[in-house]
Amino acid sequence: MIEETAWAKLNLALHVRARRDDGYHALETLFVFARHGDQIALTPAEADSFTIVGPFADSLTGEDDNLVTRARDLFRERFGLRGAVAITLDKQLPVASGIGGGSADAAATLRGLAAMHMVDMGDPRLIDCAERLGSDVPACLRSMTALGQGRGETLSALAGMPGTPVLLVNPGVALSTGQVFDGWDGIDRGPIGKGDLISRAVQARNDLEKPAIALAPVIADVLSLLERQPGARLVRMSGSGATCFALFDSAQACADAASVVSAAHPDWWLLESELL
């Protein structure tokens, strides 16, 4: 059996630059990854099977177009393979929540199949599979700190902040990524600045916060509660939301904030983690 973690993807910043003719938006984003995420297990089998377990499995039942099986089928087509595989997805992350859940699952499936079939992670056919599965999938395939450009698939490696405590909070609202992008006001506010990762992130923004808050005003409550927590160094919505995150200068400050947030909002989803 091969097991892969689909590490949660965070955008420390996301600047939308322009609408493209192909229905996507040109963006710049700072990708980082958390140590936790969904889990994918793959085992060669007589026939294909796909099982979803875990606390967020119900959000996906009935959907026959899962990014995990799409990744499996695309990989086999691209590499001309036929062997059947049993895949289990342990869905730990909320769905459609701005932390790359489906994209990370697709990427983890590609990594697992590459390991199973001794395909090199730098194989251009594997990268092509990732690019065809979604804008975030190339970043999730590597799961390394990077500047993302284009629609998110053009990556430049950056020095990360491994071990930085991070608290993820989702108020239980699923947002359509496309709908949030449609709400962007069309104003290009310029590129992400230069400098080390945290100083670039602090000076930058997430241009999708405003349209996401218009669709789900509770996101503003999450952000303001996190901003009031002692030791919070950077508070922002991730991706197209609704998950927000706060980076902390100590694990204790992160744990204290988690206690405050869960006491105030027991129905919100929280994850205490650290950056990879």
Ligand SMILES: C[C@@](CO)(OP(=O)(O)O)[C@H](O)COP(=O)(O)OP(=O)(O)OC[C@H]1O[C@@H](n2ccc(N)nc2=O)[C@H](O)[C@@H]1O
């Ligand atoms: C917004 C981001 C930021 O990292 O993440 P999430 O919020 O989904 O986590 C990504 O750009 C999401 O990437 P991904 O989830 O792979 O999106 P895709 O399947 O490629 O696109 C879903 C829809 O989002 C919109 N989209 C996505 C990327 C982009 N650069 N411009 C867009 O306009 C399009 O309407 C597209 O049809």
Ligand SMILES: Nc1ncnc2c1ncn2[C@@H]1O[C@H](COP(=O)(O)OP(=O)(O)O)[C@@H](O)[C@H]1O
């Ligand atoms: N394995 C999966 N996990 C989550 N969402 C999935 C998966 N497969 C397909 N999807 C679909 O992809 C959409 C976006 O998923 P996801 O990547 O979790 O959003 P986000 O990137 O905002 O976290 C969801 O609306 C869901 O219907």
